[in-house]
Amino acid sequence: MLNITIIDIIDIVLVAIILYQLYRLIRGTAALSIFIGIFIIYMFWLIVKALNMELISALMGQVIGVGVIALIIVFQQEVRRFLLVIGNRYMNRRRFSFGKIFAGEEEKGSPREAEEIVRAAESMASKKIGALIVLGRKSSLDIYSEGGERIDAIISAGLIETIFFKNSPLHDGAVLIEDGKIFAARCPLPITDSVNLPARLGMRHRAAIGISEHTDALVIVVSEESGRISVAEGGEIRENISPNELRQILLREKI
Numbered sequence: 188m189l190n191i192t193i194i195d196i197i198d199i200v201l202v203a204i205i206l207y208q209l210y211r212l213i214r215g216t217a218a219l220s221i222f223i224g225i226f227i228i229y230m231f232w233l234i235v236k237a238l239n240m241e242l243i244s245a246l247m248g249q250v251i252g253v254g255v256i257a258l259i260i261v262f263q264q265e266v267r268r269f270l271l272v273i274g275n276r277y278m279n280r281r282r283f284s285f286g287k288i289f290a291g292e293e294e295k296g297s298p299r300e301a302e303e304i305v306r307a308a309e310s311m312a313s314k315k316i317g318a319l320i321v322l323g324r325k326s327s328l329d330i331y332s333e334g335g336e337r338i339d340a341i342i343s344a345g346l347i348e349t350i351f352f353k354n355s356p357l358h359d360g361a362v363l364i365e366d367g368k369i370f371a372a373r374c375p376l377p378i379t380d381s382v383n384l385p386a387r388l389g390m391r392h393r394a395a396i397g398i399s400e401h402t403d404a405l406v407i408v409v410s411e412e413s414g415r416i417s418v419a420e421g422g423e424i425r426e427n428i429s430p431n432e433l434r435q436i437l438l439r440e441k442i
Contacts, residue, residue, distance in 0.1 A: 300342045300367055301437035307347035308409055308416050309430040317358075317411030318351040319391045321376070323365035324440075326402035332363055335374030342369055351409075361394065361406075377401055379422070388424070395419035405440060407433065 209222070232247040304320065311318050321328060336357060340346055342364060350357045350372050360373040376394040384393065395406040399419040406419040416428045418436060428436075 297367060298438060301434060303342050303344045304347070304364075304407070304437060305430050305434045306344035308407055308433060310344065310348055311351060311409045312414045312416050312430075315411055315414040316348070316351050316353065316409065317391055318347070318407070318409035319361040319376070319395060320347070320407040321361050321363050321374075321395075321398055322405045322407070322437075322440075323363065324403045324405065326404060328363045328365050328371075328402065328404065331361075331374050331376060331398065332371035335360055335363070335371045337371050338369050340369045342367065361398070381422075392417060392419070392424060396422060396424055399423075405436070 228247075229251065232244070232251055235244045235247060304322075308318065308320070321331070346369065347362060349355060350362055350369075352358060357372040361376050362369055363371040363374055377397040377400075378390070378393045379397040379400055381396065384396070389410070389412070391408050391410070395408045395417070396419050398404055399406050400422040403421075408417040408419065408424075409415075410417070415426060416430070416433060417424050417426045418428050418433065419425075
């Protein structure tokens with residue numbers, strides 16, 4: 188007779204939540220097939236253990252023991268993303284901030300900075316000038332500035348447009364904005380490894396999704412081909428954003 192306690196129920200629920208979160212992180216990537224294969228092997232091992240098939244159970248146990256190390260190596264990016272999701276979800280400034288506890292008031296963004304970014308995006312979209320703008324939140328963007336040029340300038344629409352002008356030496360790569368300043372330009376970004384993206388999305392969009400998978404940044408993309416504005420966040424992208432929608436997003440996020 189089964190003796191199920193409240194601890195057993197909690198255990199099952201927690202495992203289900205972890206597996207679901209892992210699925211969300213790796214769906215649409217090549218890692219999903221690898222994960223399914225490993226899961227099938229693990230379930231087979233549990234079955235042979237339950238049937239007391241000692242020889243194959245011992246063999247499978249050794250394989251799985253070594254496989255844990257291989258699992259960490261294969262899924263290192265997914266593990267990183269999983270930890271980032273947990274940290275960003277519960278430490279996001281919209282929900283929690285040590286500054287709010289000690290300062291006693293909510294952090295405020297600058298409407299002027301948001302307006303400058305929107306003006307730049309709208310202008311570049313109308314001229315079909317490609318752009319990639321990364322707006323930092325909690326995750327530090329400093330590591331992604333190493334391959335670019337440090338600027339440390341006040342945010343202005345004119346400066347952003349000048350950087351992305353096609354004849355500018357800084358137009359390739361991304362502009363990084365953090366703590367109310369444009370602190371770097373021409374920065375290379377990690378490309379997403381998702382295999383389910385539409386073919387119409389170019390390298391800028393894939394880089395935007397990639398950096399949003401590695402950090403909690405909000406990323407603005409202006410398409411050079413269509414002139415459309417897109418916003419990437421949390422590994423997902425929203426296309427064809429109007430300037431007014433972009434303004435509302437920036438003001439809501441206090442960026």
